[in-house]
Amino acid sequence: MQNTFEYFLDQLINGVTLGSIYGLIAIGYTLVYGIIGMINFAHGEIFMIGAFVSIITFLTLGIMGITWVPLALVIVLVMSMAVTSVYGWTLERVAYRPLRGSPRLAALITAIGMSIFLQNYVQLLQGARTKPIQPVITGGMELMSSKMPDGGTYVVSLSYLQAIILILTIVLMTVFTIIITRTPLGRAQRACEQDRKMAALLGVNVDRTISLTFVMGAALASVAGTIFLIRYGVIDFFVGFLVGVKAFTAAVLGGIGSLPGAMLGGLLIGIIEAFWSGYFTVEYKDVAAFGILVLVLIFRPTGLLGKPDIEKV
């Protein structure tokens, strides 16, 4: 049996790293839901495209001979954010904007259609096989070690990769919180969230604001894609579905529409999943995530940090 506290710490670190990925994607769901009230079901596919752009850029950089890790990482992140943002923008422009004002279900079905379309688009272009990649960042630092009862030592370590993921996530979340709370764009977004018609009357360019919201969400999802790729080392065209649903769960758990809620929800889902895998069975970790979604929706539909939503006639 492992040493309890160290094992706990290990799982916590795993959970927080996983939670960063969910949190980054969940922001995209929560921003879009807040502003136009639809579940962007294809957001998971945007994340998947981000991961694919990252792997292609990594491989191309390798062929070009750029192997200095910090430079390669920066190029990959920029490339992935740029390309994926264009996908996010196009998605909104082509599939969602014409349906604004239509019944909610129509928009959701379009989003599901878009999700199936993008999955198969990537499958056709890049093949159905899983794509493995060599570890990009290796090594780590030892946090603590302790004697095991059987004489060995149990080492809790934070790999450099995990440290970079955490720092990256914190930086991005800070930047985006500042954008939402301090800039004219953020003000326009919050205005649209509260009352789109009134915002339009007061001179906010609603279409542009919504487009930029999708771009922001896609950029964050693409970073999550890059992180997922270098953390887990394999991707395939189907990876966006499950991660996307769990990130949506995170957004709901945190209170959909709330930015800090999305981060909190993401971390919680990541930690719960890591602990479930660590202490119970790894096979049922997805059931745990879905179970939480159901429980949250039944008992606290507004999530942890959400505002109550009254349905009016």
Place this chain on the structure above:
Amino acid sequence: MADITGSVPEARSLDIPSMLKEAGITALLVLALTIVMVGFRTIDVPGGISVNYRFEAVAVSVGIAFVGRLILILMRRGRSLPAMLVLGPLVLLQLLALLVPDTFGILQPYPDPVLNWLIVIVSVMLLARATWANWHTSQEFTREQLEKRQDESAAKAQKILGYLGPVLLIGALALPFFFSGDRQMIDIAILVTTYIMLGWGLNIVVGLAGLLDLGYVAFYAVGAYSYALLATHFGLSFWVCLPFAGAMAALAGVLLGFPVLRLRGDYLAIVTLGFGEMIRIILLNWYQFTGGPDGISGIPKPSFFGIPMERPEEGVLSFHSLLGIEYEPVHKLIFLYYLILALALLTNLFTVRIRKLPIGRAWEALREDEIACRSLGVNPRNTKLTAFGIGAMFAGFAGSFFATRQGFISPESFTFIESAVILAIVVLGGFGSQIGVVVAAIVMIGLPEIFRDLQEYRMLAFGGAMVLIMLWRPQGLLAHREPTIRLHPKGGAPEPGEVGTDAPDAGGTPETTAERP
């Protein structure tokens, strides 16, 4: 939005620089979309993966985007003649290139002929549209007018298809006689009919009650596993298990639906999706009970109400000796076909009848306005729960049929994509339209089975069709929301002049108009 300036399309000037700019922006956008995802392809090499390039496909896509956008702008500005002049020669050259291979290589831009044909088809459609617009004065409609026109044509189409219903039914009944030697054709017919049945079942939940269920396949799985487990462990026959499988699925529907049905539409959709995945994961991992990823094999075939459909043996009563016909293996398949046809028709009949009962009316009312329903004393939760349970029951029937037809089931068959396909059939057919489901199932399931070569594009086209149809007609293709019941036949309150003619006391007793299924 209404065009308040009142300008007709012809009056707009042809501003070439701005047109080029717009087309250029589209081309740039396509470049950004395709440069990485299309331009590079990850390939497997020994010991890892690498990339190779296909920039020519990117260049072609960008070029097509530029020209296509230009033509669209021309058409939108009422300049269909120049659009025709550009398109006409292009279409001719493309057709020439496709029919006479090895010439005009540049006009067969993609290595895959399917994409080239797609380009030709789209060009021809645009050309037809431009030609039509050239000889007809185009009118601009507001969105409401457009929707009204679409609704009218959908109503017309539904009416025609309604007359077609009996023809289709006779065709379906007679199908095995036409293709009695063609096993493949009957197999496809069985598959399509299974999806029609699933579509009709889901139509109760989505079309009538307006609950978006993304986990419908879970109940299909429950039905399939119920039959498979009962048959393989206890040797119970199909006919004993069928009601039981339906009941199990309905029970699962009620149990899952009970806590979540008060959620709003899109939350409900995600939760049902979660349930669908949960049931699949449980089936995958509960090895002792379900066989895990290995599934269950050796599921027995159904008998003809207790009389086996096997090769006749001495002293054993069999179907063939009963009817005094030669034994042929294909008869078993034909029997399966009639079985699923009967089950599907049962589903249809049930739906058509229940729409006329109070519960069916309550479903439709709930779909239209939940708050109004609640204030009129309809219990939303119980009403939704019955729809959910009944829909699940039919999925359970279909599931046990699936198990007996395949003889083998595994969690592989019950993925989210399956739910999405069934939902797509309902949505594309038009929520609540029974005949629409048939048309959509034939188009979405039957056509890809017949055009096997296009298999790899099937799901792509599927997703694309879902998006395009929703954009074009958010209510679904053949949706035509005529209320099942209305106070005044022929719609709306009667005009004062009409009162004497066909409705002597129009304000009095409500009359009902039966709606076609």
